[in-house]
Amino acid sequence: MAQGSAKIRIAHAEPLGQGARLLRVERVDGAELGFAGGQYVIINTGVTLPGGKLAKRAYSMLSSDAEQRAVEIAVKRIGAGPGSNVLNDIAVGAELEWSGPWGKLRLPPGFSGRALVIATDTGITAALGIARSAAAAGAAQLDLLWLVEPGETFVSEAFVRERLPAAVRLTVAGDFLPVGHPERPARACALVGDHVAAGPYDAALCAGDGAVIYPVRDRLASLGAPEGSVLLESFFNNPMKKSL
Structure with a gap:
């Protein structure tokens, strides 16, 4: 590239x-x-x-x-x-x-497994790019979970659905807790757990609030996600930057 x-x-x-x-x-x-x-x-x-x-x-x-x-x-x-x-x-x-x-938040060429894409807030832009990619076209299944606060005015659900390939399964948690809420990570982990309960994923890609997606990565690991199969891109609240 x-x-x-x-x-x-x-x-x-x-x-x-x-x-x-x-x-x-x-x-x-x-x-x-x-x-x-x-x-x-x-x-x-x-x-x-x-x-x-x-x-x-x-x-x-x-x-x-x-x-x-x-x-x-x-x-x-x-x-x-x-x-x-x-x-x-x-x-x-x-x-x-x-x-x-x-950035490395992308599916590998020739991917043919089951993928879960998780986006909070404005991370939906990266999620759209992944879902519309050539690599995603070969996936056996691609689920997109969008965690967004009520009344978000960035992009609408209709905007997202209009751009997604028909095979992508979109779930919108439109009543998600606001940025900074102490229960936000736990709520996200619970929603992700519900998705994984339906069957394991070969890859998970997460974008958005770093305070949420890092705990989500740990939750996916505890549910058996293969090592290295969960990729992250923090749009804000990146805990790795704060630790430097």
Whole structure:
């Protein structure tokens, strides 16, 4: 997979829910990105932060990796956050710089087993990329569990269902506890346990709240998940960063 910096152009933009935007992005040189579903890119917004660093933000590609010359990303406006606000306001045709693709949250080529994809909150973008990937097309079964708070305005359930392949089985826990709630990890582990009770999975891929998906990984291991079969991508609350 190709990696490195490249100039990109905003080819299309449209509103997505309340306070979010769907962007279609392409490389200025017309080259293929070379990504697999579940990976992300890091976009340099061009904004200089108070400490002098540039505001660079990671975004998962939610479109199918069958299309490599243009990709879709979803950007949620986060308060006064400089990165998300730039990308929610940027004009079609504007050019920026990105690097990537990055990340190992993807099914291996030729995967033919049963896979469970777990997403909390905005992690649904990575989950969509995985579910729509070429690797997922050969899966014997792919279940997607989305844990989301009531009233979430990032993307709708209808948006997700419209983009999922027909074979993917989606379960939406739309009454999930809010970020930071002390019972959030336990609730997620219980829901995951219900899925695993129906039969073992050969792979599990988790994206979203690090405070949730790390306990979920441990729960899956306790339920017999093969070593190395559970992959994680923290969108926020990454406990590994805090420990450094």
